[in-house]
Amino acid sequence: EIMLTQSPATLSLSPGERATLSCRASQSVRASDLAWYQQKPGQSPRLLIYGASSRATGIPDRFRGSGSGTDFTLTISRLEPEDFAVYYCQLYGSSPLFTFGPGTTVDLK
Amino acid sequence: EVQLLESGGGLAQPGGSLRLSCATSGFTFNTYRLSWVRQAPGKGLEWISTISSDGATAYYADSVKARFTISRDNSKNTLSLLVDFLRAEDTAVYYCARAESRWFGAHYYYYLDVWGKGTTVTVSS
Numbered sequence: 001e002i003m004l005t006q007s008p009a010t011l012s013l014s015p016g017e018r019a020t021l022s023c024r025a026s027q028s029v030r031a032s033d034l035a036w037y038q039q040k041p042g043q044s045p046r047l048l049i050y051g052a053s054s055r056a057t058g059i060p061d062r063f064r065g066s067g068s069g070t071d072f073t074l075t076i077s078r079l080e081p082e083d084f085a086v087y088y089c090q091l092y093g094s095s096p097l098f099t100f101g102p103g104t105t106v107d108l109k
Numbered sequence: 110e111v112q113l114l115e116s117g118g119g120l121a122q123p124g125g126s127l128r129l130s131c132a133t134s135g136f137t138f139n140t141y142r143l144s145w146v147r148q149a150p151g152k153g154l155e156w157i158s159t160i161s162s163d164g165a166t167a168y169y170a171d172s173v174k175a176r177f178t179i180s181r182d183n184s185k186n187t188l189s190l191l192v193d194f195l196r197a198e199d200t201a202v203y204y205c206a207r208a209e210s211r212w213f214g215a216h217y218y219y220y221l222d223v224w225g226k227g228t229t230v231t232v233s234s
Contacts (some may be wrong), residue, residue, distance in 0.1 A: 032213040035220040037154075044224040045146075045154060056222065086217060088154055092219050092231055097168045098144065098156035 002026050004089055004101035012109040019076040021104045023089030028069045033092040036074045037066055039103075040085045048087075049074065076106075084108055111135040111223045113205050118228030119193050129228055131188040131205030136223075138186040139163070142208035143192050144180065144221060147201035147230075155201075159189065159208060173199075193234045202227040 013019055015098040023034070031052035037045040047066035052072060060082040062077040076083055089101040117129040131143070144159040158179040159168045167179050178191040186206050208220040 030216075030218070032211070032216075032218045037221075039154075044226055045221075046224070047220060047222045050209075050220040050222070051213065051218070065127075090220070095135070096156060096170050097159050098146075098219075098221070100146075100154040100156065104154045 001095065002029060002091060002093060002099060004091055004099055006087075006101040006104045009102070010105045010107060012107055013079055014109045015079050019074075019079055019083070019106055021074040021076075021087055021106070022052055023072040023074070023101050025091060026072045027074075029091055029093075031068050031072075032066070034065075034072050035090045035092070037088045037090060038085045039088065040084075045088065049060050056085060063105060067084075079106070111207065113207065113223060113226045114223035115203060117203050118203060118230045119232035120231045120233065121192075122150050122234050123195060123197060123232055125232075126191065126193040127195070127230060129190040129192060129203055129205075129222050129230070131225055132189075133186045133188065133205075137209070138181075139183040142210070142219065143181060143188045144206045145177075145188075145210050146204045146206055146221070146224075147199075149198070149201040152201075153202075157203075160188070192230065195230075197222070199230060200232045202229050206226075 007022045010098045034052040036049040038047040064075045086103045091099045160179045176194045204227045205225045207223040208219045209222040
């Protein structure tokens with residue numbers, strides 16, 4: 001079973017700053033199998049990125065996904081007030097079918 | 110507009126059962142895999158089950174295998190999850206989600222592109 005770790009656990013930043021979130025897999029995976037989600041308090045998750053780097057419909061271009069092998073990154077170029085949330089990476093696999101990372105909280109500094 | 114709406118959550122006793130439902134609209138139901146994902150209070154996301162578009166194949170996380178049963182009714186555009194032999198650790202918000210697929214490099218991959226608002230299951234005596 002492939003495990004996902006995310007770092008940092010919490011990222012404290014100000015609006016306008018750049019956020020860099022890391023997701024690491026315990027073994028090399030296909031980039032196509034990696035997705036990112038955003039979840040705000042009291043809301044359901046929202047798909048941001050699929051296939052490691054493709055933005056979902058309606059996602060602003062300040063969100064960028066990248067990476068390959070075991071290391072993947074979600075970058076938010078300039079934080080907007082609505083971007084403060086928890087971010088999860090997710091891997092599509094065989095068993096289990098979907099694996100989520102533990103999440104990174106981006107909060108207001 | 111694609112919509113998913115869960116129902117059926119509530120308070121259940123340990124060892125008890127509930128049937129969760131997810132009513133959907135706005136897309137061709139019988140062409141998509143569908144999934145259940147749960148989130149315990151203050152915790153992260155946990156995938157628990159997925160069912161194929163025709164209902165013939167079901168996938169489960171080890172934590173719920175043999176206790177939960179996923180099913181779908183393609184005539185009613187509805188997804189269900191029978192949660193049985195409930196434990197305190199099953200307390201969570203349960204989300205249904207649509208699994209979109211893409212073909213790349215000789216394989217399909219899936220991601221969860223639309224989510225419902227969730228239904229809360231509380232297991233307590």
